[in-house]
Amino acid sequence: MSRLIDFYYDYSSPYGYLASERIEAVASANDYTVVWRPILLGAVFKVTGQAPLTEAPLKGDYAIMDFARAAREHELDYQHPATFPIPAVAACRATLWIRDHEDESVRSKTSEFVHATFRAYYTQGKDITNPGILGACASEQGIQAEDLLEAIQQPAIKESLKSEVNNAIEVGIFGSPMMVVNGEKFWGHDRLEQLGRWLKTGGW
Amino acid sequence: MSRLIDFYYDYSSPYGYLASERIEAVASANDYTVVWRPILLGAVFKVTGQAPLTEAPLKGDYAIMDFARAAREHELDYQHPATFPIPAVAACRATLWIRDHEDESVRSKTSEFVHATFRAYYTQGKDITNPGILGACASEQGIQAEDLLEAIQQPAIKESLKSEVNNAIEVGIFGSPMMVVNGEKFWGHDRLEQLGRWLKTGGW
Numbered sequence: 309m310s311r312l313i314d315f316y317y318d319y320s321s322p323y324g325y326l327a328s329e330r331i332e333a334v335a336s337a338n339d340y341t342v343v344w345r346p347i348l349l350g351a352v353f354k355v356t357g358q359a360p361l362t363e364a365p366l367k368g369d370y371a372i373m374d375f376a377r378a379a380r381e382h383e384l385d386y387q388h389p390a391t392f393p394i395p396a397v398a399a400c401r402a403t404l405w406i407r408d409h410e411d412e413s414v415r416s417k418t419s420e421f422v423h424a425t426f427r428a429y430y431t432q433g434k435d436i437t438n439p440g441i442l443g444a445c446a447s448e449q450g451i452q453a454e455d456l457l458e459a460i461q462q463p464a465i466k467e468s469l470k471s472e473v474n475n476a477i478e479v480g481i482f483g484s485p486m487m488v489v490n491g492e493k494f495w496g497h498d499r500l501e502q503l504g505r506w507l508k509t510g511g512w
Numbered sequence: 513m514s515r516l517i518d519f520y521y522d523y524s525s526p527y528g529y530l531a532s533e534r535i536e537a538v539a540s541a542n543d544y545t546v547v548w549r550p551i552l553l554g555a556v557f558k559v560t561g562q563a564p565l566t567e568a569p570l571k572g573d574y575a576i577m578d579f580a581r582a583a584r585e586h587e588l589d590y591q592h593p594a595t596f597p598i599p600a601v602a603a604c605r606a607t608l609w610i611r612d613h614e615d616e617s618v619r620s621k622t623s624e625f626v627h628a629t630f631r632a633y634y635t636q637g638k639d640i641t642n643p644g645i646l647g648a649c650a651s652e653q654g655i656q657a658e659d660l661l662e663a664i665q666q667p668a669i670k671e672s673l674k675s676e677v678n679n680a681i682e683v684g685i686f687g688s689p690m691m692v693v694n695g696e697k698f699w700g701h702d703r704l705e706q707l708g709r710w711l712k713t714g715g716w
Contacts, residue, residue: 352570355569355570356568356569356570356571357563357568357569358568358571359561364560364561364562364686365559365560365561365686366556366559366560366681366684366685366686367560367562367686367687369684370684370686370697370699373697374699377716380716381706381709381716477570480570480573480574481570482568482569482570482571482574483571493574493577495574495578496702498700498702498703498706499702501705502585502702505585512581512584512585
């Protein structure tokens with residue numbers, strides 16, 4: 309049994325952002341650690357045949373209302389981005405490069421970078437498809453932006469993201485956020501409470 | 513401001529069943545009353561372009577696991593029906609006939625009939641597309657089964673169901689369960705806690 313929560317998310321997912329702000333408290337209250345697993349839902353949707361939530365008739369309007377309502381309930385900043393959804397390829401690659409870096413001092417900044425990137429997009433209206441913005445999110449954490457921006461152009465990191473996405477599909481990930489704990493899946497920002505009860509009790 | 517919770521559901525929705533078992537406690541704890549609003553999601557899906565949840569790749573397997581997990585958490589009986597989904601037309605019509613009956617002694621049995629019908633399908637493996645089963649659910653509540661079975665064949669009740677479904681689409685209903693309180697929508701069995709907080713605080 310591991311004490312890890314695999315936190316799968318797409319940067320282009322408001323519920324992923326909201327959950328990213330709350331998952332660490334749920335994890336640490338139960339002695340678990342979050343593993344950040346950025347993916348591209350677009351690639352997953354090719355398998356599941358889904359469309360982006362906000363583009364669905366009726367459901368899309370509800371979702372846009374609900375993002376803001378959920379943010380208010382949990383006192384989180386939220387501004388629905390003017391450009392949405394976005395292809396979060398560069399942000400995913402940057403996160404993986406930091407998370408899997410050989411240098412512990414870089415790896416240890418993963419959470420901070422994830423939060424900085426999500427907040428840039430959902431609270432400051434910044435374009436996180438722009439490598440310059442990602443570089444700024446990195447350098448705020450003491451990570452060399454030039455190293456990052458060069459690294460995310462390399463074949464190795466591109467392969468790494470492909471492999472992460474394929475792995476997510478194999479695991480059965482189909483949405484954002486999805487949390488997996490010892491094989492048990494929880495889908496959605498609105499399942500954080502249930503996940504907390506599961507961790508606390510050991511399941512039912 | 514009304515003290516009513518419009519509870520929209522499809523009998524062919526396991527989350528609708530689970531929420532039907534819990535919504536009255538949430539309502540009465542906050543001095544609200546539940547209005548049962550059975551609909552046919554199939555008709556709604558023609559507008560939204562959705563497919564039944566359990567037929568979606570990846571998501572379908574998760575959903576079937578999650579129905580049972582949610583039932584266990586809340587100590588509710590649940591057996592995933594062998595035949596699923598089903599066209600719940602007759603069950604909807606029967607519910608509307610009872611709910612809108614001119615005789616208060618019939619109307620007052622609406623909740624009991626809803627529960628009996630849901631439980632017949634999700635805990636006893638009964639075929640609620642069969643009028644005989646619906647008649648039995650009614651007569652257990654002291655409602656004349658013959659009256660019910662004749663009524664659900666009449667043009668008036670068919671029109672009534674059409675009008676309920678059209679009304680639901682106009683309101684923006686796209687799933688089951690959906691709860692609407694003074695225009696505020698809450699989608700999903702997993703939003704009952706949030707709905708309770710909303711009712712208690714007056715919203716945020």
